[in-house]
Amino acid sequence: MLENELDRAAVAISQASSVALACHVCPDGDALGSMLALHHLCASEGKPSTASWSEPFEVAPHYRFLPGLDLATKPADFPAAPDVMITFDCGSMGRLGDLGRNAAAAGTLIVIDHHATNDRFGAINVIDPDAAATAVLVRRLADRLGWTLTKDAATCLYTGLVTDTGRFQYANTTPEVFALAHELSTFELPIAELTRQLFEEHRFEYLKLVGDCIGRAQLDRELRFVATWVTFDDLHAHGCDVEETEGLIDLVRRASEAEVSCVVKETPEGLRVSLRAIADSDVSAIATRFGGGGHRYAAGFVAQGRIDDVLAAIKAELHIQRQTAPQLG
Numbered sequence: 001m002l003e004n005e006l007d008r009a010a011v012a013i014s015q016a017s018s019v020a021l022a023c024h025v026c027p028d029g030d031a032l033g034s035m036l037a038l039h040h041l042c043a044s045e046g047k048p049s050t051a052s053w054s055e056p057f058e059v060a061p062h063y064r065f066l067p068g069l070d071l072a073t074k075p076a077d078f079p080a081a082p083d084v085m086i087t088f089d090c091g092s093m094g095r096l097g098d099l100g101r102n103a104a105a106a107g108t109l110i111v112i113d114h115h116a117t118n119d120r121f122g123a124i125n126v127i128d129p130d131a132a133a134t135a136v137l138v139r140r141l142a143d144r145l146g147w148t149l150t151k152d153a154a155t156c157l158y159t160g161l162v163t164d165t166g167r168f169q170y171a172n173t174t175p176e177v178f179a180l181a182h183e184l185s186t187f188e189l190p191i192a193e194l195t196r197q198l199f200e201e202h203r204f205e206y207l208k209l210v211g212d213c214i215g216r217a218q219l220d221r222e223l224r225f226v227a228t229w230v231t232f233d234d235l236h237a238h239g240c241d242v243e244e245t246e247g248l249i250d251l252v253r254r255a256s257e258a259e260v261s262c263v264v265k266e267t268p269e270g271l272r273v274s275l276r277a278i279a280d281s282d283v284s285a286i287a288t289r290f291g292g293g294g295h296r297y298a299a300g301f302v303a304q305g306r307i308d309d310v311l312a313a314i315k316a317e318l319h320i321q322r323q324t325a326p327q328l329g
Contacts, residue, residue, distance in 0.1 A: 054097025
């Protein structure tokens with residue numbers, strides 16, 4: 001099925017006079033890297049393309065080095081009814097934000113994604129839940145198209161790969177991941193510089209914000225659940241943007257007493273919730289329960305209401321999950 005969808009996608013792209021590329025709102029490294037990689041490949045192959053994402057049309061500071069980011073088109077200028085439109089790292093039409101209207105009007109909609117919760121909203125669905133990142137599927141598609149990688153495309157694909165595997169530390173780090181990382185590294189990528197920009201370099205004001213958030217973190221020892229939150233007041237007090245806080249969840253998840261970690265952030269669209277898990281917990285099931293999605297070990301959703309109420313609802317779902325989990329022995 002996947003191989004057939006890859007073939008269909010390659011044919012549709014080859015026959016299109018131009019393609020429109022879009023990733024999910026508030027894009028992360030895999031969404032941006034996958035989209036921009038294909039944008040670069042289209043340019044090198046002489047295939048006109050447009051790349052964008054819905055408002056807010058901005059990215060976290062640690063992604064601003066990505067080659068081709070300056071070539072992205074504002075969502076207002078995105079084709080209203082593209083002949084062929086490709087989405088990246090989107091589990092549902094809703095994750096496209098306002099560009100969902102453009103996707104609905106597309107002649108052919110191709111969905112490239114690796115989320116198990118993807119609802120297959122495209123005419124062509126290149127979806128592999130076993131792939132470590134959407135970037136892996138873009139590489140497979142490029143091979144199917146017979147398109148040669150460029151250094152800029154390799155940089156973008158590496159960004160998607162290294163961010164979605166947590167610097168090759170998560171359980172999704174497979175032999176295929178290392179094989180692709182090896183291939184991409186042959187383009188003489190500045191690995192050390194990329195690593196610092198993606199994971200280690202932050203403004204001092206952000207570090208102070210992190211101190212506040214870690215200081216208020218709560219641990220439920222019975223549920224093995226740790227959580228903290230970021231408010232508008234926090235962002236204002238430290239002069240930070242919410243996009244800067246993307247890596248906060250990776251600090252919270254280090255608590256050895258917890259199996260599930262959570263960060264809730266106040267944003268204009270509502271409370272943005274990030275969930276991470278280890279062991280036997282399935283946070284994608286929780287996120288799906290609240291209209292979101294993701295993977296077993298990494299998921300999220302947007303909620304309305306109070307932070308305390310959202311955390312209480314998550315803990316209630318965790319309690320149910322633990323009660324219904326199969327018992328060993």
